[in-house]
Amino acid sequence: MKGEGIESKPEEQLLRPIIYTTKAFYVAIAVLIGTTMWSGYAWWTQLTQGLVVTGMRDLGVSFGSPWGVYIANFIWYVGIAHGGIAVSAGIRITKLEKYRPIARMAELLTVITLLMAGLSIVFDLGRPDRIFFMIIYYWDRIGQSPLIWDLTVIFAYSILSVTYLYLTMREDIATYLEKLPRRWRWFYKPFLLGYSPGEKEKVDQIAWWIAITLIVLMALLSGGVIPWLFGLMVSQAGWYGAVQGPYFLTAALVSAISGIIIIASIIRRLFRWEKQIKPEIFKGLGTILAVLTVIYLWFILHEQLTIRYAGPTTELAISDALLMGSFSPIYWTMLIVGLILPFIYLAIQAIYPKVFSLKGTVISAILILVALWVKRFLLVVISLLYPRLPYPVGSYTPTWVEWSLVLGTLAIASLLYIVFIKIYPIIELKRS
Amino acid sequence: MTELVTSFIANLFTLNSVAEWYSSTGLIGLVIIFLIIGVPIYILILASIVGQPRNLKVTMIFIAMQILLFILAIIFVWIVGGIVSMAVP
Numbered sequence: 001m002k003g004e005g006i007e008s009k010p011e012e013q014l015l016r017p018i019i020y021t022t023k024a025f026y027v028a029i030a031v032l033i034g035t036t037m038w039s040g041y042a043w044w045t046q047l048t049q050g051l052v053v054t055g056m057r058d059l060g061v062s063f064g065s066p067w068g069v070y071i072a073n074f075i076w077y078v079g080i081a082h083g084g085i086a087v088s089a090g091i092r093i094t095k096l097e098k099y100r101p102i103a104r105m106a107e108l109l110t111v112i113t114l115l116m117a118g119l120s121i122v123f124d125l126g127r128p129d130r131i132f133f134m135i136i137y138y139w140d141r142i143g144q145s146p147l148i149w150d151l152t153v154i155f156a157y158s159i160l161s162v163t164y165l166y167l168t169m170r171e172d173i174a175t176y177l178e179k180l181p182r183r184w185r186w187f188y189k190p191f192l193l194g195y196s197p198g199e200k201e202k203v204d205q206i207a208w209w210i211a212i213t214l215i216v217l218m219a220l221l222s223g224g225v226i227p228w229l230f231g232l233m234v235s236q237a238g239w240y241g242a243v244q245g246p247y248f249l250t251a252a253l254v255s256a257i258s259g260i261i262i263i264a265s266i267i268r269r270l271f272r273w274e275k276q277i278k279p280e281i282f283k284g285l286g287t288i289l290a291v292l293t294v295i296y297l298w299f300i301l302h303e304q305l306t307i308r309y310a311g312p313t314t315e316l317a318i319s320d321a322l323l324m325g326s327f328s329p330i331y332w333t334m335l336i337v338g339l340i341l342p343f344i345y346l347a348i349q350a351i352y353p354k355v356f357s358l359k360g361t362v363i364s365a366i367l368i369l370v371a372l373w374v375k376r377f378l379l380v381v382i383s384l385l386y387p388r389l390p391y392p393v394g395s396y397t398p399t400w401v402e403w404s405l406v407l408g409t410l411a412i413a414s415l416l417y418i419v420f421i422k423i424y425p426i427i428e429l430k431r432s
Numbered sequence: 433m434t435e436l437v438t439s440f441i442a443n444l445f446t447l448n449s450v451a452e453w454y455s456s457t458g459l460i461g462l463v464i465i466f467l468i469i470g471v472p473i474y475i476l477i478l479a480s481i482v483g484q485p486r487n488l489k490v491t492m493i494f495i496a497m498q499i500l501l502f503i504l505a506i507i508f509v510w511i512v513g514g515i516v517s518m519a520v521p
Binding site: 047048127128129130131132135142143144145148149152153155156158159160162163166167193194196198199201202203205206209210212213216217220225 | 489
């Protein structure tokens with residue numbers, strides 16, 4: 001690998017991904033662009049032929065589910081986004097210097113996954129111009145529509161997250177601008193608009209306030225507005241209930257910490273940043289993940305216990321489908337392999353630090369992250385397949401178009417992340 | 433004025449018609465957006481202006497970036513929506 005000789009200064013090590021380009025980078029970019037183009041073709045198919053190319057159908061007389069993998073994907077991405085900024089904001093507010101190397105990774109994860117959440121909604125709408133109608137008729141709908149509240153908070157959250165990321169990067173851009181070849185400097189200079197070395201204290205003050213605001217908004221969006229899309233629907237068995245707020249919020253934090261563990265481990269391995277991203281960081285994140293996962297499992301127990309004890313017939317039908325019906329293989333695999341076993345592993349590791357394994361922590365995080373996607377899918381789809389009105393039970397099988405678009409969001413997210421790492425330092429230079 | 437406030441509060445607890453229901457849920461939306469969600473953002477902007485240390489240039493960059501990103505987001509939605517409307521009528 002080019003640039004391996006640069007071992008003298010930690011700062012130069014951190015700049016290595018920007019200065020040197022490997023073959024692996026080009027291969028990764030080519031694969032991701034290819035995948036993105038494939039999903040572009042799938043989207044074009046959907047745009048020209050309509051949502052009929054998906055497996056989604058109206059509930060009731062059409063025996064289908066009007067929401068599917070796109071909405072599951074949306075909730076999953078929003079969860080990662082909110083938890084991501086919570087981690088970053090928590091590090092800044094409480095000055096957890098040990099975790100500082102992963103702060104920007106978490107911020108970037110938030111910005112990119114928020115974009116992918118928005119894209120998933122655009123796919124689900126069928127026509128992107130419908131988003132514009134939500135803006136035009138904003139004042140007519142603000143009173144009743146949790147979707148409008150959702151749009152508002154996602155806009156606010158995205159704008160604040162991008163600003164947060166940018167403000168905290170200005171100092172780093174100024175630092176490494178001098179170290180870059182002259183021919184690249186024109187690209188970075190506009191980002192330093194009005195920069196002066198004395199602004200650090202003010203930037204820190206604003207960043208602190210943005211961090212506080214984002215944490216409050218996270219509680220409102222991930223623990224409020226998005227769960228309200230489900231929890232307020234009194235006619236929808238499987239969704240209605242006051243527990244959805246904290247349930248969603250916990251899921252957001254669990255998925256974000258899993259995402260950060262995975263990304264930090266990939267970056268650590270790719271750039272050989274063993275000194276910068278120390279195993280202690282993964283140990284700490286693994287312990288937090290174990291605690292949050294058991295809280296999430298506790299919510300699942302609450303959900304099922306409330307239904308099974310003396311729940312209404314429609315709720316019981318959904319619970320039956322999950323626990324012993326057609327969805328039980330997916331549900332139990334998700335629960336045992338995706339949540340319980342990783343929790344046990346992470347808990348043992350937290351109690352006996354000697355058995356800590358980075359590989360084990362990353363595998364646990366991957367299993368949990370996949371399980372949370374499946375959980376969101378089950379939440380969205382099953383409730384719609386079992387309508388409260390006397391319609392027959394529906395069915396839903398995602399088509400190649402839907403899977404291609406879901407894959408496309410992953411490819412675009414990875415592409416954006418890689419391009420960012422290629423252009424800007426992913427670890428804060430000054431503080432590291 | 434007192435009567436107005438009293439009848440307004442009373443209406444919140446006696447929802448006898450669709451119109452009343454609309455007015456009360458309409459209020460919920462406004463409270464959620466402009467108070468619960470809005471207040472942290474107002475405080476943030478206020479803190480950036482009056483909080484110590486004061487640095488007008490950084491504050492202006494921060495506020496201008498908020499406005500710029502908001503406008504860009506609307507324009508982006510408008511352009512993408514417009515292109516798709518034209519491409520796939």
